[in-house]
Amino acid sequence: MSILQTKDIRHDFHGLAVLFGVDLEVAEGERRAIIGPNGAGKTTLFNLITGKYLPRDGAVLLDGRDITRRPVYWRARHGLARSFQITNIFRRLTVYQSLQAAVLSRRSIRLDFIHQVSRMTAVNQEVDQLLERIGLSEQAQVPGGMLAYGQQRALEIGLTLALRPRVILLDEPTAGMSGEETRHVVDLIKRVTEGMTLVIIEHDMEVVFGLADRITVLHYGAVLASGPKDEIQQDPKVKEAYLGEED
Ligand SMILES: Nc1ncnc2c1ncn2[C@@H]1O[C@H](COP(=O)(O)OP(=O)(O)O)[C@@H](O)[C@H]1O
Ligand SMILES: [Mg+2]
The missing domain is CATH 3.40.50.300 (P-loop containing nucleotide triphosphate hydrolases)
Structure with missing residues (x-):
């Protein structure tokens, strides 16, 4: 099928x-x-x-x-994931924060639960792996809007992957x-x-x-x-x- x-x-x-x-x-x-x-x-x-x-x-x-x-x-x-639709929010958030938000949303973790350390550790490990995969580990703390064009595309791909499409x-x-x-x-x-x-x-x-x-x-x-x-x-x-x- x-x-x-x-x-x-x-x-x-x-x-x-x-x-x-x-x-x-x-x-x-x-x-x-x-x-x-x-x-x-x-x-x-x-x-x-x-x-x-x-x-x-x-x-x-x-x-x-x-x-x-x-x-x-x-x-x-x-x-069903469509990439290349970066929004303004992600221009202000750092690369790390953007990926974290995407992972949290996929895991359906509400923000009031993120103080639970064990959950956050798992989320952050996943973010680190994503950063590595898309080659943006060095840019983790850079706001999305400040990235070079090709790096923005890489971030968009990372955001897509975070949803495990x-x-x-x-x-x-x-x-x-x-x-x-x-x-x-x-x-x-x-x-x-x-x-x-x-x-x-x-x-x-x-x-x-x-x-x-x-x-x-x-x-x-x-x-x-x-x-x-x-x-x-x-x-x-x-x-x-x-x-x-x-x-
Ligand atoms: N939102 C829209 N309103 C009116 N016409 C549209 C709209 N989007 C696309 N079209 C028209 O539909 C046709 C197909 O467009 P599109 O799907 O963008 O083609 P492609 O991506 O293959 O270049 C074109 O003639 C385009 O002008
Ligand atoms: Mg087209």
Whole structure:
């Protein structure tokens, strides 16, 4: 059974159709890239998966369970994590405090319980491990807003990991980065999400081929092709519609 599935998802904005019945099936542990030209509907598909929008028609399933009408926070609690949505709060909190807040929220520990030393020790150990994993141990006491761009991305990944998600959704995680920053963040994503289910929207083909094992091509709001990355790379339809395009 797929861990994440969309069934005949349709959506429009003010009567203008943008998704025309999208079927997506992601298996547990899979690394899926969603590619397609600008305006194809990739981000909209994510917004329907995470619950930001309610689809006009069709269904979203997590572990075979229909979650189409569940609110965003419910989906997040049940393992659907979307990264790259850093909020202003995390700009003021230190890296350590941000990760601590995320771990506390996952463990459902209320703030009036944090004086319990044993609980706090476990939480802090987890924060230290996360800092190590994302390579920000040295920056633990730095406010999020003061971090370099690539380090902010690393913190966002850490916040996502703190929730122990079952599916990680990344929307163009390397957008706006230099070549060197991109390589650094791709390496980080690869390392820290190993063995986890990852769905990534990405236009940089080097990033796609570095991170994904299967690719879904979205074109004008419909799936043009879906399959193992080497098959997609050779697919004449895909070449014509997308891969051959000048970026
Ligand atoms: N909130 C919105 N309101 C109106 N139109 C939108 C909205 N979000 C996206 N669109 C439109 O939907 C289409 C798909 O957009 P999007 O999902 O962002 O594409 P992609 O992420 O593939 O570039 C585009 O034509 C875009 O202009
Ligand atoms: Mg987009």
